[in-house]
Amino acid sequence: MEDTTKLNTSKLGTKEYWDDFYSLEKRNFEENPEDLGECWFADNDAEEKMVEFLLDNLGEYEIKQDSTMIDLGTGNGHLLFSLLEEGFNGKMVGVDYSEKSVEFANEILETKYSDKENVKFEAADIFSDEWAPGTFDIVLDKGTLDAIALSGIKFSHGKTVVDLYPKVIEKLLSKNSVFLITSCNFTEDELIKIIETDSLKKWKSIPYPVFEFGGVKGTPICSVAFVKL
Numbered sequence: 105m106e107d108t109t110k111l112n113t114s115k116l117g118t119k120e121y122w123d124d125f126y127s128l129e130k131r132n133f134e135e136n137p138e139d140l141g142e143c144w145f146a147d148n149d150a151e152e153k154m155v156e157f158l159l160d161n162l163g164e165y166e167i168k169q170d171s172t173m174i175d176l177g178t179g180n181g182h183l184l185f186s187l188l189e190e191g192f193n194g195k196m197v198g199v200d201y202s203e204k205s206v207e208f209a210n211e212i213l214e215t216k217y218s219d220k221e222n223v224k225f226e227a228a229d230i231f232s233d234e235w236a237p238g239t240f241d242i243v244l245d246k247g248t249l250d251a252i253a254l255s256g257i258k259f260s261h262g263k264t265v266v267d268l269y270p271k272v273i274e275k276l277l278s279k280n281s282v283f284l285i286t287s288c289n290f291t292e293d294e295l296i297k298i299i300e301t302d303s304l305k306k307w308k309s310i311p312y313p314v315f316e317f318g319g320v321k322g323t324p325i326c327s328v329a330f331v332k333l
Contacts, residue, residue, distance in 0.1 A: 122179075122251075126204040129180060130211060137215060148153050148325045151246065152287045155186050157244070157284065157329065161308075165280040165331055170194040171241035174276060177201075177248025181209030181225055185216075187224060197237060230272050231265065239278040245285040249298075253289060270301050277332035282307065287328040295328050296316040307331040 142222055161167050175184050178198030188196065200206055209225040213275045217223070230234050256268045260269060273283050283304070296306050310327035 112167045115212040122127060122200075122202040122203045126180070126202055126208045130208040131206065133208065135209065146314060149324055150185055151183055153312075154183065154244070154246065154284055154286060154327060155190055157308075157310050157327070158192070159189070159190060161329075164306075165282050166278075167242035167282060168194070168241065170328045173197070173242040173244060174199065174229060174237065175238045175246075176272075177245065177246040177251060178209060178225060179205050181212060181223075182289070183246050185212070188217065193222060194241070196223045197240075198223075198225040199230065199237070200225070201229055203225065203227045203229065215301060223317060231259070231268060237276070239281065240276055241278075241281050243273055243281070245283070245287065247286060249285060250287050250289040260303045266298055270299050270304060271298065273330075274301060274304055274332070277304070278333055283328075283332070284327065286310075286325065290326070292326040292328055297327045299328075299330055303333050304330050305333055 107222050158167055158171075162169065167191060171192065173187065173192070173194060173196045174183070175181075175196070175198045178184060178200050179202075181198050184196045198206075198209055206225045206227045213220050213223060213225065216247060228237070248267070249269060252269075254282075255265060257265055259265075277283060283299070285299070291300065292309055298305060307329045309329070312325055312327075
């Protein structure tokens with residue numbers, strides 16, 4: 105049976121593409137401070153639904169107003185800024201392998217937000233053994249696995265970024281911490297197959313409108329929350 109979690113490579117999986125992309129977004133912001141860049145999955149209200157999910161589940165597991173959070177592949181930092189605006193006030197870290205995205209997110213932070221002491225953005229290779237940011241109450245991914253899965257990067261023993269991703273998530277979580285991921289390239293069943301381990305299990309998913317085509321029902325996007333047991 106074909107492994108549907110394996111994707112073809114694309115320029116969307118390259119650091120060069122995102123460096124160029126965020127260099128342009130940064131220039132646009134400097135010319136027009138109201139232009140905060142693209143919000144991924146805006147057509148599906150995914151970011152709003154992720155924020156809503158955390159608000160609706162306050163008090164569950166380690167989801168609290170002062171939860172510590174890390175956003176993997178933070179891009180322009182839009183998701184963390186939305187959480188900050190909704191009153192989340194714990195330590196927030198946004199990481200990205202594109203230095204240009206980190207520069208852009210930091211520029212938005214410095215320009216637009218006075219309450220920023222608990223927020224920081226940094227460039228990082230999340231697959232490096234030397235990367236050790238500690239553990240967090242909440243780990244976030246909005247389209248990052250989608251992008252890096254297109255990189256075609258192979259590690260030792262032929263392992264791909266998709267193969268190693270669960271280990272990255274596990275090391276960022278302590279007991280009862282939550283991982284919330286949104287994807288347009290993987291179905292919910294595929295995300296469960298990729299992410300679940302002995303200690304990392306699906307908790308809840310976020311509902312999206314369902315379409316039907318050719319007798320097959322589905323959604324163009326999915327968001328799934330996992331918990332570290």
